[in-house]
Amino acid sequence: EVKLVESGGGLVHDGGSLRLSCVTSGFSFDDYVIAWFRQAPGKEREGVSCISNRDGSTLYADSVQGRFIVSSDNAKKTVYLQMNSLKPEDTAVYYCAAVYGVKHLAYSDYYNYWGQGTQVTVSS
Secondary structure, eight states: OOEEEEEOOEEEETTOOEEEEEEEESSOGGGOEEEEEEEOTTSOOEEEEEEETTTOOEEEOTTTTTTEEEEEETTTTEEEEEEOSOOGGGOEEEEEEEESSOOOSSOGGGOOEEOOOEEEEEEO
């Protein structure tokens, strides 16, 4: 059974930091691309960042470039999203997702497996 479980969300002030974790099981982690998406109330789901576990290459949305860092621990089958300099507009439910394919953030439907999400709230 494929599982992706996010954790690490919470409430922080403007300018604060959080680190999200996505613990996975049930698939060949080393061969997959793992992405982070987010969805704010009333808005469409947005791709934030992704990492290829094959070669470690990463991709970021313009809105988080330079503030967020995605990393992967292949031994733990876990992907992290370090979020720094958080802004109120980063408030959303954050999901991790997995696909056996190439990196991209444009279409969430491309990703086969999803976690349940973790809430991130940034207060001003």
